[in-house]
Amino acid sequence: MLKVEHIFGGYHQTPIIHDISFQVGKGEFLGILGPNGCGKSTLLKMISGILNPTSGTVFIDGVPIEKHSPKELAKKMTVLPQIQSNAFSTTVRETVEIGRYPHQTGFFSSWSEEDEKAVVKAMELTDVRKYQNTNLEFLSGGERQRVFIAQALAQSSELLLLDEPTNHLDIAHQKQILDMLRQEVTEHGMTVVAVFHDINLASLYCDRLLLMEAGRVKAYGEPHEVIIDRQIMEVYDARISTQAHPEQPKPQMAILPDFEVPEKETMVSLSNIKKGEDYIAFIADFPLKVLSSAVHNAGMGWYRAFINRTVPPEYDIENVQNEFLQYLVHQGFSPTNTVGMMTAVDTKKAVIREYQASFGSLIVIVTAGVGNAIDVSLAYERKAFQPIGTINTWVIINGKLSDEAFVQGMMTATEAKSKALQSENVMDKLTNTIATGTPTDSLLVAATQQGEYMQYAGPITEVGKMIAKGVYEATVEAIQIYKREME
Ligand SMILES: Nc1ncnc2c1ncn2[C@@H]1O[C@H](COP(=O)(O)OP(=O)(O)OP(=O)(O)O)[C@@H](O)[C@H]1O
Numbered sequence: 001m002l003k004v005e006h007i008f009g010g011y012h013q014t015p016i017i018h019d020i021s022f023q024v025g026k027g028e029f030l031g032i033l034g035p036n037g038c039g040k041s042t043l044l045k046m047i048s049g050i051l052n053p054t055s056g057t058v059f060i061d062g063v064p065i066e067k068h069s070p071k072e073l074a075k076k077m078t079v080l081p082q083i084q085s086n087a088f089s090t091t092v093r094e095t096v097e098i099g100r101y102p103h104q105t106g107f108f109s110s111w112s113e114e115d116e117k118a119v120v121k122a123m124e125l126t127d128v129r130k131y132q133n134t135n136l137e138f139l140s141g142g143e144r145q146r147v148f149i150a151q152a153l154a155q156s157s158e159l160l161l162l163d164e165p166t167n168h169l170d171i172a173h174q175k176q177i178l179d180m181l182r183q184e185v186t187e188h189g190m191t192v193v194a195v196f197h198d199i200n201l202a203s204l205y206c207d208r209l210l211l212m213e214a215g216r217v218k219a220y221g222e223p224h225e226v227i228i229d230r231q232i233m234e235v236y237d238a239r240i241s242t243q244a245h246p247e248q249p250k251p252q253m254a255i256l257p258d259f260e261v262p263e264k265e266t267m268v269s270l271s272n273i274k275k276g277e278d279y280i281a282f283i284a285d286f287p288l289k290v291l292s293s294a295v296h297n298a299g300m301g302w303y304r305a306f307i308n309r310t311v312p313p314e315y316d317i318e319n320v321q322n323e324f325l326q327y328l329v330h331q332g333f334s335p336t337n338t339v340g341m342m343t344a345v346d347t348k349k350a351v352i353r354e355y356q357a358s359f360g361s362l363i364v365i366v367t368a369g370v371g372n373a374i375d376v377s378l379a380y381e382r383k384a385f386q387p388i389g390t391i392n393t394w395v396i397i398n399g400k401l402s403d404e405a406f407v408q409g410m411m412t413a414t415e416a417k418s419k420a421l422q423s424e425n426v427m428d429k430l431t432n433t434i435a436t437g438t439p440t441d442s443l444l445v446a447a448t449q450q451g452e453y454m455q456y457a458g459p460i461t462e463v464g465k466m467i468a469k470g471v472y473e474a475t476v477e478a479i480q481i482y483k484r485e486m487e
Contacts, residue, residue: 001024001025001026001060001159002060002193003024003059004058004059005021005058006021006055007053007056007057008054009046009051009052009054009055010042011042015054015215016039017042018215019217020043020217022220024193026158026191028185028191028192029191029192029194029206030208030209030210031196031202031203031206031209031210032044032194032196032209032210033196033209033211033212034213034235039212039214039215040163041081042215047065048161049065049073050079060073060076060077060159071102074157075102075103075155076158076159077160078153078161079152079161080148080151080160080161080165089137091132091135091136092136092147093133095136095147095148095150095151096132097115099118099153100115100119100154102155118156119150119154122150122153126147126153126177126180128146128147142168142169142170142173145168145169146173149162149177158189158190159192159193162192162193162194164195165177165178165194166198174198182205199227199232199253203223203245204250206223208222209221209223209227211226223251224250227252232253238255240253240256266448266450267360267398267448268282268288268363270352270354270363272284273352275347278309278311279310279347280365282306282307282365283305284305286304286448287302287303287304288302288446288447289301289446289447290444290445291406291410291444292341292445292446293442293443294339294444295324295341295342295442296321296324297338297340303337303339305333306341306396306444307328307339308340308342308367309327310347311343315344324342341392342390342392343369344369345367345369349367349478350365350367350478351365351366351368351474351477351478353474355470357463357466359398359451359454359463360398362395362398363396364393364394364473364474365474366477367391367392367478368475368479368481368482369438370389370426370435371482372389372439373421373429373438374430374431374435374436375431375434377433378428378431379439381430381431382430389438390441390442391438392444393413393417393471393474394444395413395443395467397409397446398450399453399454399463400449400451400452400454401445401454401457405455405457405463408457408458409467410443412458412464413445413471414437414443415459416468416475417437417441418437420471420472420476420479421475421479423476424480445467
């Protein structure tokens, strides 16, 4: 559809674009990224024929751009430049209708049914039909931007060139416009080339990305090939970190700020533990980074409080999430700042241990109900699990963990827990083999993210050794308490 071959050029004597080549196939969405002034708009002007390259060629459907007549080109390609906030004296409908100009034939051509359909469809897709008789000057910046996108869509060309199409839009309209463009690309084979400042949106919606730096191609490929921490940091001179999108296989980035955090208490200790009537909690003055398999706020996040709550063995509530949330509010915990677990064990009997280490210190808190313990290797033999009896384990670290250290910490803690069951000879009653855990165990690893940085937390590291020792010792003791209670 579009092929750019070794183009160079700029304004007057100033070269801006240096040897840029790429191709965009039919039904593909390309995003152009790069810092302010790197030449994104200039490149778009060259692709659209507004600016001639000093050398190199732009091909549309295999034919050099200058060989297409202006009208032919306007049917093949629509350009939406950066929207300026000028005064406009036309109505929304009149503005969108301008998009049909390339389809008008001859001097006496009349407005066809097809023209009308295209205009109405474009206004509907961009949610501006309700303003069709309003003058543009009475619209907000974002509303006006949607009108110009409608004008571009009304042109019904196969190639759409957009310069920052969503920069004035709120998140709902960003999503609406980009979902709509994505759908036109995927379902109707439209080809879109768009300049983006928002790297996350570009990653999410584009098939491929072209990252520019000072008029040159720095990277070109699928989002995962372009949005790489080091590469983005180099080009934008800003600290960032990439992470997974929750639903799509498209990398997302977070800006890492460089502001100074005011000095305050950043260590946690046993004094952060609070015991309530039916719970044990850990409450810090600042949020800790947490990875957990809790009932409430599971996964990775930043939380100030953790709670392990005793529920009756017959606790069987349909909407556990909602009930837990009500409970937290009732007990005075912030539901958005608290990780919550449940157990049938009396949390007053929780085992609490603190270990000093060269990196800082580590607190382990365990409750263990092992009446329903199972051998995980034979779990497939069971038809149903009784949801009673749970081992809840917390590992709270004064130190800074990488993401892989969090995962290794979870593994190390799980292995130590299983070893404790083995040492205490806890049996799976059905299979008559040594149990490895219970069907509903929960685990939380938290770190203050201050002090010493620890890349790994397996048993070869000091922090891993402490996690293993702490979880093993605390779990053994918790199982012994449980056994004594049961006698
Ligand atoms: N009409 C012009 N005449 C002369 N120089 C220009 C003109 N338009 C842009 N430039 C210069 O060309 C360079 C690239 O500008 P361009 O608008 O292509 O950058 P951009 O990557 O789109 O930037 P931004 O992210 O800020 O929109 C800049 O140094 C700019 O000052």
